[in-house]
Amino acid sequence: MTSLFDAAVTASDAGEGRIAIKLRVNGQEREVSIDPRMTLLDYLRDVLHLTGTKKGCDHGQCGACTIHINGRRMNSCLALAAAHAGDEITTIEGLGTPGRLHPMQAAFLENDAYQCGYCTSGQIMSAVALLSEPCGASDDDVREFMSGNICRCGAYPNIIRAIQQVRRDQQKDAAPQPAGA
Amino acid sequence: MAQPQAAITQIGQARARIDGPLKVTGTARFTSDHNLPGMLYAVPVGATIAKGRVTAIDIARARQMPGVRAIMKRGDFPPMSHITPNFVEPLMADETRPPFDDDVIRYYGQYVALAVADTFEQAKAAADAVTVSYAAETPNVDPHLAAENTKVVSERGDAEKAYAGAAVTLDAQYAIAPETHNPIETHATVANWDGDELTLYETSQAVVNHRNVLADMLGLPRHKVRVIAKFIGSGFGGKLWPWSQSPLAAAASIKLGQPVKLVLSRPMMFHAVGHRPRIEQRVRLGATRDGKLVSLQHDYVNTTSILDDYEENCGEATPHMYSVPNLRVTSGLAKRNIGTPTSMRGPGAVPGLFATESAMDELAVKLGMDPLQLHLLNEPRLDEGLGVPFSSRHLKECLTLGAEKFGWSNRDPHVGAMKRDGMILGWGMAACSWLAARLDCSVSVELRQDGTARVASASQDIGTGTYTVMAQMAAEMLGIAVERVEVEIGDTKLPPGAVSGGSMLTASLVAPTEEAIAAAGKALIARLVAGENTPFSGAEPQTLAFKQGRIMAKDAQTSMPFAAALQTLQIASISGQGTGQGTFGAQRPKLSSHSFGAHFVEVTWRPEIARLRASRVVSVFDAGRILNPLAARNQIEGAIVMGIGMALLEGTEYDAASGAPINANLADYVVATNADVPALDVHFVEYPDYNLNALGARGVGEIGLAGAAAALTNAVYHATGIRVRELPLKLEDLL
Structure with a gap:
């Protein structure tokens, strides 16, 4: 800085x-x-x-x-x-536009990971940063890492679903291809 | 002409929100996102005493600071009118005194001046530089309440006599700390006076009401005021009725002839925009030895402000919740030097059910009976308060299905007897109820030549999914895809809609949408019949019908979609309007309409480190037909999250000396964060309530919060043996 x-x-x-x-x-x-x-x-x-x-x-x-x-x-x-x-x-x-969403934005949309949408920009920016942080694999780990972002509507369960979905997709993409594939 | 197709079923589908792409990209525009040319920034100055008088306001230093356009105080604009609230127009305000009306201070944070400047930084610095002198008196913010005037809310039989003669009795008192809504979007107004009309971008759950109140307060004709709220950063009741920042911003814009933006700070959210008041309740239950209720007395009192009587209707659910021949429910108020309270998510029933459902659990312990069995045993056949049948009540199924999914039959009733991973488990349950009603509501529908439709209403989407559910409804009724429906809401230029409150909007929209579509269809038929070269030229209109978006001859198998009809007629579009009648507040309803549900909660307790966690929740609801399960489950889960906050975290503390809410920020007024919330397992038993509307839908915004806190504290009792009768629970209560 x-x-x-x-x-x-x-x-x-x-x-x-x-x-x-x-x-x-x-x-x-x-x-x-x-x-x-x-x-x-x-x-x-x-x-x-x-x-x-x-x-x-x-x-x-x-x-x-x-x-x-x-x-x-x-x-x-x-x-x-x-x-x-x-x-x-x-x-x-x-990060993305309505016609060209970042994978995290798409996951928030698909999982209804918001209600009013007011805290959503902050949730998504935190979630994207989390992808490159040393966060453990479990839902509880993600809950802890996302607890600096309050969602008063309480869409927390869907926020976790969205983030874990993106992390799973990332792992699949990063996984070595099986032999012969 | 094509054969009629099977209806496309849009109802009941889990679908992503149509406004979702705007919300996930930051392009949904909330009130404070509006930046108008020449816009000024306003920052209010709040009183730093809670009782007394303003003796002087020194603005000299503030006025000469850079960028400052005005420091406004009492007398700087024409006096505003007081509002006499009524729900019919609607013309609702909980704080009826307009800002700067007199020099008397009745609560901490009451606005006494307004700084207006070119930038937010300049306005804030100027507001801080205003010096206010007071003749201060000692405020009354005493949390111990004594009802100053009581009234009987509901009565049957002789509750006192039956209580005196009951074999088993329970007498317990419960209290709830003041809760503050704290939507993450703070209240805001962007006011733009153009010399003739006033436009307000508002954080409003009820744009039509807001327009009426502001016009009347400012002395403007209602048609000269327009209120716009396209996206609302939630409200939970706090944004139902206008608060005084809105007329202040409007008055500043009118006086200065420029747009004015006024955004409340987080601490101001604890002062003059409502809250759930402190409530004390006493519940007395009398029962036979085998658990049949014979008497129920529920007495409650809530704080209200010095000028306004806000009553928290805690007995809303009590008369119909249980079968009990003798019942008496009374309410009372206690005036305090605190801002006016208002509805907060599930007003009345939510705090009321914390008391009655805690009492039922306490009675079950006294009886040596499973609380689930006690509920099933006292399930009523009809609404014994109103003496009418239930429109649709499936609470028994919610209770038994919830118990099955939770594994309730494995519960060891002994306190502290259940353990897992070295932790003590507590299992608790509670039942719940929330009203189901409709409000007056108008909708317009435009059918277009390209096969799309537009539905519009001056209603709002506060995060509950109204945009999407309106599109689903219209798509269902027109037999077209949801993507082909454009929804416009949140603007008083549209047909007058209903408030986003009381879980009533969804149910209120069904009939007017149907009627609007029918009206458009009728107009289309008239044109087709009168037209010269249409398939229906010269036909009698009554031989034709408009169904599923198609014009069809009643005696034939042929039909024509509205798009083709409009193309044939060479007209771009055709419109219709519909108006639905409300049922809310009906004096003598023929049916008792409510949603019901049951919560089963597990807590984990580690006494060695005093760590209490909600670890598992299973909830089942009877909330009519669910129009969009994805959004509906989200509503319920969010309400349970708020219930965890209500039980374990939330409480506004008022300083006895100054009357200030001393934890007026999100670090000290703690709400549930992600880490506070375990996996939530939410189910619906879907019994359409066709008495309420043609789709059988009820609202789901509030029912999830009802009963949640009681289920949690009942679980705490099961884990620890300590009965929590005051919310929020404090760890020291458990030590």
């Missing part, structure tokens, strides 16, 4: 009390001048209008704002936008 001071403060484009930063979001370079108090979450939602990432508590307690920073999951409400210059940021919009 880069430090706050890597963000260049330039008087010309920033204006009084503002700060110019460059961020890479969903593979695209963005250069904007912002209020240095702005969280990464508000930057995504209010400046870039990437509203798929949700605010549920603004205190890192619910997980609705989960995004990936350099491939790792993070609560974007606990990150200052200005502290992430140069970092690679991925949001739900960078």
